[in-house]
Amino acid sequence: MxxxxxxxxxxxxxxxxxxxxxxxxxxxxxxxxxxxSPVRQDPESARQATQRSLALLKADNATAARDEALAAVRSDPGSPEPHIALTLAMLALDDGVGAEAEVQRAVEAGYDAKLVPHLRAHAQLLQGEEEKALAELDKADPRFRTYALRIRARALTGLGNLPGALAALNAAMQIAPQDSEVWTDMGRFKYAAGDLLGAIAASEQAVKLAPGNIDALQLRGELVRGQYGLVASLPWFESALKRDPARHDILIEYAATLGDVGRTVDALAVTRRALEVRPGSPEALYLQAVIAARAGKFDLARSLMEKTRGGVASLPGAMLLGSTLDIQAGDYQQAIEKLRTLVNNQPMNITARKLLAVALLRTDSARNAIDMLRPVVARNDADSYALTLVARGFERIGDRANAARFLDRAAYPAIGEPGAFSADDSVAVLAGDAALRPGDPGATVPLIRALIDQGNLPGALAKAQEIAAGNRGAPAAHILVGDTLMLLDRYGDAATAYRTAADLRFDEPTMLRLVESLERAGRRGDAANVLALFLSQNPVNTAALRLSAHWQLVAGDYDAAIDSLETLRARIGDGDAALNTDLAAAYTGAGETATAIEFGEAAYGLAPANPAVADAFGWALYRSGDLPGALELLQKAVVLAPRHPGLRWHLAQVYADLNRKAEARTQAQAALADPGFTERAAATALVAGTG
Known part of the structure; x- marks a missing residue:
């Protein structure tokens, strides 16, 4: 037991x-x-970290300020001051959700609830809750009235109440006329309202008052990019990033600008920095997708777009890229859905209309494709691609006559004068609408288009000048005046209007208009200077490179033309018949006939019915000594475009070398009959020698 x-x-x-x-x-x-544990109570460390955070915020480094404030909160989560410091940093970084949570934690830790409504309103505004923000601002302490007025202006702008927003900003300006933040908000407001002159002036004052104001520096960069060009804007973004190297929004603007300048490697590096700051950033992934698509890496571009998870789906550029990738992958219905939305939002977006027509044609919706392009091909300056798409549409529905008509237009070597889309209503109806909405460009512009369609150009000009007088800071208003003056053949006056617009926004459409008006006014030197200035700021702009190369070809500067055209080819690829044609002409002029023949053959394979293509290919063969091949192509070119003196002159020289004197003389005389023909001395000598 x-x-x-x-x-x-x-x-x-x-x-x-x-x-x-x-x-x-x-x-x-x-x-x-x-x-x-990093969250142990350490009031002294929290106090020091909070002071560092506020100092960094004052130095416009909100990212580092946020990190210090987070450290302060961890050291002493029961103290209200670190939470307020973190709130301020998060608001500067546009983190509305985080800022609102920190405001609440500060109040719970003992911060006076009467001192936070302006901060809570700001956080709500960043979350898209304008009405809640306005209601919260009614509780704001008078000590923060300037701040509250700035947030009120932003909220009212978001709700479309521009007069109310301007009144709030003017009130803030009266209280704090030397506040750089107020001037920055005024610049943003003017920019959004289309008053670029006012936006430029406000942004300049904001930077003058606080040279390190990172928001003002970013705004200046955006405005300078439009006013002067891509290259000129880069230092502004770089200055901002020196203040806060991890500011995501500025990294995105900087990367996008570098990409458009053609500095692809640098742009990629900046997007990677943005992804380190904000993993999974849709904007950074989208920019990487654009770069990949430009390099022809469509699978990579598609993969990158998928990783955005719809974060940039509403951006027009992203919709265009996404639909292009859909078409390339054969997913036409998805492309159609995206492009219909884009065209509905931007009816004048010709690129979107052409892409949508492609997708519709590939889903056997030929009639819809034709309808989509009717406003485009109704213009005299419709490009050959749009005309060819419409022709294919008519072929699909069995309308051979219309198909042939549009193919003929697509094949002609020159395009007509630009025009506006037709008005959608009668002059009487539109005039009535404009009378009910005096000073509203949205009502007056359709009336101007209708007056132009009716042939009442003086009336259209008067209305356009009325809009410009009331909107001196809006470049579109001055462009409208210039367009109307061009229709009246007042090219010098049109150039003046376009130059006023270019002083505000020197973009591609404005540059092309200004160059054309100067050239037509007989000021080719001024036109060349404008083009050169634009290219210095936008070195890989497609339209500018094309125009520059054309002028270089005409001037016989073949080496320079080759440089311009090869830069363009690196940008858009080898599938452009016009580009290959110009390359054939440039290499022929430079004496590199073997290369010229390669490009001529490539162009001919893409557009055999285009007389300019046949001429370039034929001339390259002629310069290489292949007279029979040259003769066949140049004869075809003249048949397709019998009124073009340059084609006649090329054919005349081939006939002369073949000792077919009578035919050579006939072609040379036909060229001389055109007053615009420039090689008169050589042609006259040929006629005399074959007589």
């Missing part, structure tokens, strides 16, 4: 020992946690 009773004692002892060891281990863990 004794032995049986003594056996449980070791078990009890072991159980007690295990419990004691567990308690000891737990105690050790607690001691370690209190010793090593």
């Amino acid at each position: 004794t032995s049986s009773r003594s056996t449980p004692r070791p078990r009890v002892f072991r159980k007690v020992l295990v419990i004691a060891l567990c308690v000891l281990a737990f105690a050790v863990a607690l001691i370690a946690w209190f010793t090593l």
